[in-house]
Amino acid sequence: xxxxxxxxxxxxxxxxxxxxxxTISGSRAYRTNRYCMGWFRQSPxxxxxxxxxxxxxxxxxxxxxxxxxxxxxxxxxxxxLYLQMNSLKPEDTGIYYCALATVRCxxxxxxxSKFDYWGQGTQVNVSS
Numbered sequence: 001x002x003x004x005x006x007x008x009x010x011x012x013x014x015x016x017x018x019x020x021x022x023t024i025s026g027s028r029a030y031r032t033n034r035y036c037m038g039w040f041r042q043s044p045x046x047x048x049x050x051x052x053x054x055x056x057x058x059x060x061x062x063x064x065x066x067x068x069x070x071x072x073x074x075x076x077x078x079x080x081l082y083l084q085m086n087s088l089k090p091e092d093t094g095i096y097y098c099a100l101a102t103v104r105c106x107x108x109x110x111x112x113s114k115f116d117y118w119g120q121g122t123q124v125n126v127s128s
Contacts, residue, residue: 009122022098043094
């Protein structure tokens, strides 16, 4: 059974940094070269939007709102996905979810419905 568990959220001030982690277990798809990992954010009153994608070949993609400030990476044994968030802004506030699609990012794109597995989310609050 595939499980994704996020951690690392918290409350910080404008300009601070946080690192989110997503631990993956039980997924055979994740051990292939055909998957897409994503970090999504759901801000109050808004839909869940993608902020970063990590392709099985190591390609990274970012939403324009976080490009240059956020960095997505994976540890060498592929068990953990990270999201390093720098220069945080109040508009970055929301619940952050990691997700796994059993297709490549070129197929899933940023569409949440294309991701098969989700974590429970971790809250990030950025105050001004």
